[in-house]
Amino acid sequence: xxxxxxxxxxxxxxxxxxxxxxxxxxxxxxxxxxxxxxxxxxxxxxxxxxxxxxxxxxxxxxxxxxxxxxxxxxxxxxxxxxxxxxxxxxxxxxxxxxxxxxxxxxxxxxxxxxxxxxxxxxxxxxxxxxxxxxxxxxxxxxxxxxxxxxxxxxxxxxxxxxxxxxxxxxxxxxxxxxxxxxxxxxxxxxxxxxxxxxxxxxxxxxxxxxxxxxxxxxxxxxxxxxxxxxxxxxxxxxxxxxxxxxxxxxxxxxxxxxxxxxxxxxxxxxxxxxxxxxxxxxxxxxxxxxxxxxxxxxxxxxxxxxxxxxxxxxxxxxxxxxxxxxxxxxxxxxxxxxxxxxxxxxxxxxxxxxxxxxxxxxxxxxxxxxxxxxxxxxxxxxxxxxxxxxxxxxxxxxxxxxxxxxxxxxxxxxxxxxxxxxxxxxxxxxxxxxxxxxxxxxxxxxxxxxxxxxxxxxxxxxxxxxxxxxxxxxxxxxxxxxxxxxxxxxxxxxxxxxxxxxxxxxxxxxxxxxxxxxxxxxxxxxxxxxxxxxxxxxxxxxxxxxxxxxxxxxxxxxxxxxxxxxxxxxxxxxxxxxxxxxxxxxxxxxxxxxxxxxxxxxxxxxxxxxxxxxxxxxxxxxxxxxxxxxxxxxxxxxxxxxxxxxxxxxxxxxxxxxxxxxxxxxxxxxxxxxxxxxxxxxxxxxxxxxxxxxxxxxxxxxxxxxxxxxxxxxxxxxxxxxxxxxxxxxxxxxxxxxxxxxxxxxxxxxxxxxxxxxxxxxxxxxxxxxxxxxxxxxxxxxxxxxxxxxxxxxxxxxxxxxxxxxxxxxxxxxxxxxxxxxxxxxxxxxxxxxxxxxxxxxxxxxxxxxxxxxxxxxxxxxxxxxxxxxxxxxxxxxxxxxxxxxxx
Amino acid sequence: xxxxxxxxxxxxxxxxxxxxxxxxxxxxxxxxxxxxxxxxxxxxxxxxxxxxxxxxxxxxxxxxxxxxxxxxxxxxxx
Numbered sequence: 001x002x003x004x005x006x007x008x009x010x011x012x013x014x015x016x017x018x019x020x021x022x023x024x025x026x027x028x029x030x031x032x033x034x035x036x037x038x039x040x041x042x043x044x045x046x047x048x049x050x051x052x053x054x055x056x057x058x059x060x061x062x063x064x065x066x067x068x069x070x071x072x073x074x075x076x077x078x079x080x081x082x083x084x085x086x087x088x089x090x091x092x093x094x095x096x097x098x099x100x101x102x103x104x105x106x107x108x109x110x111x112x113x114x115x116x117x118x119x120x121x122x123x124x125x126x127x128x129x130x131x132x133x134x135x136x137x138x139x140x141x142x143x144x145x146x147x148x149x150x151x152x153x154x155x156x157x158x159x160x161x162x163x164x165x166x167x168x169x170x171x172x173x174x175x176x177x178x179x180x181x182x183x184x185x186x187x188x189x190x191x192x193x194x195x196x197x198x199x200x201x202x203x204x205x206x207x208x209x210x211x212x213x214x215x216x217x218x219x220x221x222x223x224x225x226x227x228x229x230x231x232x233x234x235x236x237x238x239x240x241x242x243x244x245x246x247x248x249x250x251x252x253x254x255x256x257x258x259x260x261x262x263x264x265x266x267x268x269x270x271x272x273x274x275x276x277x278x279x280x281x282x283x284x285x286x287x288x289x290x291x292x293x294x295x296x297x298x299x300x301x302x303x304x305x306x307x308x309x310x311x312x313x314x315x316x317x318x319x320x321x322x323x324x325x326x327x328x329x330x331x332x333x334x335x336x337x338x339x340x341x342x343x344x345x346x347x348x349x350x351x352x353x354x355x356x357x358x359x360x361x362x363x364x365x366x367x368x369x370x371x372x373x374x375x376x377x378x379x380x381x382x383x384x385x386x387x388x389x390x391x392x393x394x395x396x397x398x399x400x401x402x403x404x405x406x407x408x409x410x411x412x413x414x415x416x417x418x419x420x421x422x423x424x425x426x427x428x429x430x431x432x433x434x435x436x437x438x439x440x441x442x443x444x445x446x447x448x449x450x451x452x453x454x455x456x457x458x459x460x461x462x463x464x465x466x467x468x469x470x471x472x473x474x475x476x477x478x479x480x481x482x483x484x485x486x487x488x489x490x491x492x493x494x495x496x497x498x499x500x501x502x503x504x505x506x507x508x509x510x511x512x513x514x515x516x517x518x519x520x521x522x523x524x525x526x527x528x529x530x531x532x533x534x535x536x537x538x539x540x541x542x543x544x545x546x547x548x549x550x551x552x553x554x555x556x557x558x559x560x561x562x563x564x565x566x567x568x569x570x571x572x573x574x575x576x577x578x579x580x581x582x583x584x585x586x587x588x589x590x591x592x593x594x595x596x597x598x599x600x601x602x603x604x605x606x607x608x609x610x611x612x613x614x615x616x617x618x619x620x621x622x623x624x625x626x627x628x629x630x631x632x633x634x635x636x637x638x639x640x641x642x643x644x645x646x647x648x649x650x651x652x653x654x655x656x657x658x659x660x661x662x663x664x665x666x667x668x669x670x671x672x673x674x675x676x677x678x679x680x681x682x683x684x685x686x687x688x689x690x691x692x693x694x695x696x697x698x699x700x701x702x703x704x705x706x707x708x709x710x711x712x713x714x715x716x717x718x719x720x721x722x723x724x725x726x727x728x729x730x731x732x733x734x735x736x737x738x739x740x741x742x743x744x745x746x747x748x749x750x751x752x753x754x755x756x757x758x759x760x761x762x763x764x765x766x767x768x769x770x771x772x773x774x775x776x777x778x779x780x781x782x783x784x785x786x787x788x789x790x791x792x793x794x795x796x797x798x799x800x801x802x803x804x805x806x807x808x809x810x811x812x813x814x815x816x817x818x819x820x821x822x823x824x825x826x827x828x829x830x831x832x833x834x835x836x837x838x839x840x841x842x843x844x845x846x847x848x849x850x851x852x853x854x855x856x857x858x859x860x861x862x863x864x865x866x867x868x869x870x871x872x873x874x875x876x877x878x879x880x881x882x883x884x885x886x887x888x
Numbered sequence: 889x890x891x892x893x894x895x896x897x898x899x900x901x902x903x904x905x906x907x908x909x910x911x912x913x914x915x916x917x918x919x920x921x922x923x924x925x926x927x928x929x930x931x932x933x934x935x936x937x938x939x940x941x942x943x944x945x946x947x948x949x950x951x952x953x954x955x956x957x958x959x960x961x962x963x964x965x966x
Contacts, residue, residue: 062918066911095944096920240923244906247917251925276931276947285934526949530935533951634915634954635938639947 005052007159008077010104011088012097013059014519014640016116019649020088020146021056024156034072040560041072042656046156055082061096061638063103065212068565074213077107078201083163084110086155088146091121091128092641094262098254105139106171106204108197110162113141114155119148125265133261139169147646168197174253178237179245182230183207189227193217207231208243272641276523285527292515293546300508300550306581308503316466317496323461331462334454342400343450346435349398350443354388368447381447389440398435399424404764408433416592418766467492482696490677493743495670499662501553501802506658508547508554512561513653517645521561522637529635535616536623538564538635541571545578545615549608552576552803556810557657563637566628572810573820574618576799578611582745583795585763589749590791592769594784607795610831614796618827621864627819629869672801676713676743680736683711708755713739726850727793727829728786728836734775738793744800785839789832796828830857890963892927892941892955900928901960908957920944921958928966 011017025044034041039058046052057076058069065071077085087104089097105111115130134141140158144151173180187203194202194217205213206227231242238245279288299305315321322328347368355361364384367377399407406414407424410431417425424432438446456462464472467488474484515521521540528539540562548555555575562568579587584604591603622628645653684694687704697707708714717736724730733755741748749763756771776787798804798821808817837854840846895901903925906913920943921927931940938951 062914064914064918066914093944093946096946099918099920241909243914244917244922247914248922251920251922273947280931280933280940282932282934522949526933526938526940527935529951530933530937634912634950636912636915636919636948636950636954638919639940639949641947 003051005084005160005163006055006080006082007052007156007163008055008057008082008085008109009088010057010073010077010085010100011059012061012090012093012100013638015059015088015090015093015097016146017056017059017088018653019646020114020116020144020152021054022649022652023146023149023152025054034068039068039072039565048153048156052156052160060100062100063107065210067563069563071212074107077104077109078198078213079216082109084112084159085169086112086114086159088114088116088144090117091115092117092124094128095251095254095258098257099250101137102172102174102250102254105137105169106201108168108195108201110159110165110167111139111169112155112159112162113137113139115141115143116146118143119145124268124270127263129261133257136257136260137172171200172253175246175249176252178234179207179249182234185230186227189223190217190219193219193223204246208246210243270641272519272643275642276639279520280523280526289524289527292520293543296508296511296515297546297550300504300511300547300554305504305507306550308507309500312503313496313500317492317500320456320465320468321463322456322459323463327459327461331454331456331459334459338449338452338454339403341446341449342435343446345398345400346395346438346442346446347450349395349435350388350393350438350446353395353438354384354391354393357388357391357393359384359387359391359393368450385440385444388443393440395438396436398438400433400435406764406766414764416766418770422767466496481699485681485696485698486674486677489681490674491670493673493677495673501551502658502662504551505554505557506654508550509557509654509657510650512543512547512558513650513657514645516561517650517653519640519642522639525635525637526639533635535619536628537571537619538562538567541567541575544571544575548575548578548580550581552578552580552799553806555580556803556806559810560657569811569816569820570619570622570628572807573622573823574615576803576807577614577618577796577824579607579795580745580799582800583607585746585749586791586794588763589768589772590787592763592766593773593782593787607791610792611795614827614831617861617865618823621861622823624864624867624869667805672804673743676740679713679716680708680711680740683707683714686710708736708751723829724790724793724832726836726853727789727832728783728840729776729790731775734790738790738797741794742798742801742804744802745794748794783836783840785836785843788839789836792835793828793832796831797825799824830861834858889959890961892929892958892960893952895927895929895955895960895963897929897932897939898966899963900926900966901963902926903958904961905959906957907959912954912957916950916954916958919948921948927960 009017009021021042021044024046026047030043042056044054044056046054055076057073060067060070060073063070063074063077065074076082085104085107087101089101091097101113113134115128115133118128121128130141130143140162142151142155142158144155146152175183183200183203186206187199190202190206191199202214202217206219206224209231234245235242240248278284281288311321322331348365351361351365361384363380367373367380370377373381402408402412402414404414406416407418408414409426410433412433415424415426415430415432419425426432470488470492471484474487515524521543524543525539528542530539532539532541541559543561544555544558547558552575555578556572559568559572559575562571587604587607594603681697682695683697685691685697685700685703687702687707687710689702690700690710693700697703697710713736714732717732717734717739721730721732721735724735729735733752737748737751737755740751749768752772753768773782773787776783776790799807804817804821807820808814811817811820833850833854834857837851841851889904890901892901892903903921903923905923906916906921908916925943928942929939930942933939933949938949939955940947940949942948
C-alpha cells in the first residue's frame with residue numbers, strides 16, 4: 001500500500017479505546033492538543049504498517065455541539081475525512097455505546113464496529129448476536145479484546161477493506177416515520193449544498209437546529225424557513241423540541257436492536273458495585289478519599305518522588321555521587337571528622353588575634369583562600385606566620401560555626417539570635433562552644449588541616465556531577481570563562497531545573513494514571529463535588545491542588561483529568577498559588593526574621609492558608625467574568641466499572657505525560673534560564689577602577705564579589721522597582737531577587753546571598769535573616785508588613801518557568817497563558833498591597849494615597865465576590881430560532 | 889409532578905418528561921435518560937449531593953439540581 005491511510009478511533013470514554021490504540025501503535029505516537037482547545041490529540045502509526053495512521057479521538061458519548069471534545073471529534077470525522085472510522089463499543093454497556101454509533105454511521109465515512117470486552121460479557125452470561133447486529137447497523141462488526149490483544153488485526157483489516165471499497169456507512173433508519181419523512185424533505189432542500197454522503201448527516205443537523213454544524217453550508221433563508229415548517233409540525237405533534245425527539249428516537253431504535261441481538265442473563269451484583277458499596281459509602285467515602293490522597297501525596301511528594309528528585313538535584317546536578325555506599329560512608333566519616341576540627345574558625349580566630357596584636361594581616365586571608373596558591377601567596381603566609389610567632393600571638397576562646405555559618409552552643413545547637421554587630425545572644429544557662437587556644441603551632445596545623453579537606457575522588461567510585469564534569473571538560477578544552485559560565489550555569493543549570501522534577505512527576509503519574517485508569521477518579525468527583533461546586537469548580541480540581549503543594553509542574557499537568565474546559569483552565573491558572581516545596585525556604589526565611597528560628601509554628605500554615613484562600617477568592621471572582629462565565633456545567637457523569645488497567649496501557653499513559661512535560665516545558669525553561677543567566681552576568685563595569693565597558697562581569701579585571709550590583713538584572717530591578725513601592729519593597733535587590741526566583745523559587749534565597757555578599761549563607765543562617773530584615777528596615781524600624789507583602793507576592797505571582805512552561809503546554813494557547821500569568825502577578829501584587837498598607841495603617845498609623853487605593857481595591861474585590869453571578873447569554877443560541885421568528 | 893430529585897434511595901421510577909433546555913438537557917438525554925427510561929436511584933454522595941442511579945445497565949451520577957429537570961412517574965420501592 002503506497003498511499004497513506006488515516007483511520008479514526010471513536011468511542012465512549014472507558015470503552016477500551018486507549019488500550020486498543022496503544023496495542024495497535026506501540027508507543028510511536030504523537031501527543032498534542034487539538035487546535036485551540038485543551039483537548040488531547042493523539043496520533044500514531046500502525047505497528048504492522050507505518051502507512052496506516054490512527055487518530056485517537058477523545059472519548060465522547062455523543063456528537064453534540066456542547067463540549068470541545070465532541071466538537072473536535074465531529075469536525076475531524078466530517079471535515080478532515082479520515083479514510084475510515086473504527087467505532088469501538090463496550091458490550092457490557094451496549095445500549096449507551098450504540099447511541100454514539102448511530103451518529104458515527106451518519107458522518108459519511110466508511111465505518112467498522114469493534115465489539116470490545118466480549119469476554120466480560122460471557123462471564124456475565126449474556127449472549128450477543130454480532131451477525132444480526134452487523135445486519136442492523138449495515139457495517140462490518142468484529143468481536144475483539146483490546147486488553148488481551150485478540151482479533152485486533154482483523155478489526156483493522158476490516159476497516160482497511162472498508163476504506164478501499166470507499167463506500168461510506170449509510171447510517172441506520174432509526175427515527176420514527178414522521179421524522180424520517182421530514183428528514184427526506186430537508187434532504188431534498190439541501191442536497192445541492194453538500195456532498196452526497198453527508199446529505200443525511202446535515203439533514204439531521206438542520207432538524208436539530210445545530211447552527212454550528214450547518215454553518216459551512218451557507219443555507220439560504222428560504223431553505224431554512226421551509227425546513228423550519230416541517231420541524232415545527234413534528235415538534236407540536238410530539239410536544240417536545242427537535243433535538244430531544246432525535247435523541248429519543250435513537251434510544252428507542254436501540255431498544256429494538258437490544259431485543260433482537262442480546263440475550264441477557266439474570267442480574268447479579270457485580271464486583272464493581274461491591275467495591276463501590278464501600279468506596280463511595282456515605283460514611284466511609286470521605287475518609288477513604290482522604291486516605292488515598294494522603295498516600296499519593298506521601299509517596300510522590302514526601303518520600304519516593306522527592307528523594308529521587310533530591311538525588312538527581314543533589315548528585316547529578318550539584319555535588320556528584322558515589323557508586324558504592326561504602327565509599328560514601330567512609331567519605332562522610334572523614335568529612336565529619338574534618339569539619340569537627342573547625343579549621344576555618346581556628347584560622348579566622350588566629351588572624352583576628354594577630355591583627356589585635358598589631359601584626360600585619362593584609363592579604364593573608366585571600367592567600368589562604370586561594371584555590372591554587374602562587375609563590376607570592378605562600379610567601380605572604382610564611383611572612384605572616386613568622387611575624388605572628390615573633391609577636392607571640394595566641395588566640396583564646398575562638399567561637400566555632402556550623403555549616404549554616406551560625407554560632408553553636410556547647411550542646412552543638414545552633415544559636416539563632418545575634419546582635420546587629422554579629423555577636424551571639426546567649427540564653428540563660430547556654431554556653432558558647434569555643435576552641436580554648438590557638439597558638440602559632442595550632443595555626444600551622446590548622447592551615448595544613450584545612451588544606452587536607454577530604455576529596456571525594458580519593459574514596460573510590462566517585463562520579464562527578466554533570467556541572468563539574470562539564471566544567472572540567474571545558475577547562476581541558478581551554479574554553480573561556482564566558483563559554484564555561486553559559487554552558488554550566490546557564491544551560492546545564494536551566495536544563496537541570498527541568499530534569500530534576502522528572503522523578504517526582506514520574507512517581508506521581510504512576511499513581512494518578514492508575515487511579516484514573518481504574519475508574520477511581522470519577523468517584524473522587526462524585527464524593528467531592530459538593531464542596532468544590534460552591535467555588536464554581538468541580539470535585540476534580542482538588543487533586544491538582546494537593547499535588548501542587550509538592551510541585552506546581554505535576555499539579556498543572558494533573559488538570560488533564562478535569563473534563564470541563566473552563567474548569568480545567570481555571571484550575572491550571574490557580575493551582576500554583578499553593579506554596580510548593582521550593583517556596584518553603586522563603587517561608588523559613590520569614591520565620592527566621594520574625595521569630596529568630598524559635599517555634600512560631602503558625603507562620604508556615606498561614607502561607608498555605610493564604611494560598612487556599614487566594615484560590616477560592618480567585619475562583620469565585622473569575623467565575624463572574626467573561627472568559628469563565630456560562631451555564632454551570634452539567635455534572636451528568638458515568639461512574640465506570642472498576643477494572644485493573646493493563647500494565648502496558650498504564651506504562652504508556654505515564655510515559656506520555658512525562659515525555660510531553662520534558663518536550664514542551666523543557667524548551668521554554670531552557671530559553672528562560674539562559675536569558676536570566678545573561679541578565680545577571682552581563683553588565684557595565686562601573687565599580688571603582690572599572691573601565692565602564694559592557695561585558696561578561698566575572699571575566700573582567702578587578703571584578704568585585706558583589707558584581708551582580710552592576711549587572712543588567714540590577715538595572716532591570718532598579719527600573720521596575722517603582723512597581724513595588726506601594727508594597728513597601730521598592731529597592732532593586734528585592735525586585736531582582738523576585739525576577740531570579742522565576743527560574744526556581746528557592747533561588748530567591750541564594751540571590752539574596754549573592755546580592756548581599758553573604759556567600760553560602762542559607763535560609764537558616766542568622767546573617768541571612770539580618771540581611772533580609774535589613775531590606776525592609778527604614779530608619780531602624782523593621783516593616784513587617786512590607787516583608788510579608790514581599791513574601792506573599794512571591795508566593796502568589798507567576799510561578800517558576802518550569803510551571804509556566806507547563807501552563808503553556810496545558811492551556812495550548814499563548815493568550816490564555818499570558819492571561820493566567822498576568823492574573824497571578826496582578827493578584828499577588830494586590831494582596832501584597834493590602835498586607836503592606838493595612839499593616840502600616842494599623843501599626844504606624846500612616847495613611848496615604850496608596851492606603852486609599854488599597855481600600856478601593858478591597859471594596860472592588862468584595863463586590864465581585866458577593867455580587868450575584870451576572871446573567872450570561874445563552875451560548876447555544878440557534879440561528880434557526882431567530883429565523884423562525886423572522887418567518888413567523 | 890414528581891421529579892427524580894424526590895425519588896429516595898432504593899426506589900425506582902420511569903422518566904416521563906425532561907424540562908430544562910440547552911446543554912444540560914442534551915447531556916442528560918445523550919447519557920440515555922429519555923422518555924420511558926427506567927431509573928433506579930441507589931446512592932447519595934457522602935455530602936448529600938450528587939446522587940447515583942442505574943440506567944440502561946450502567947451507573948450514572950448527577951446533581952440534585954439536574955435531577956430536578958427530570959419528571960418521573962411510577963415511583964416504587966425496588
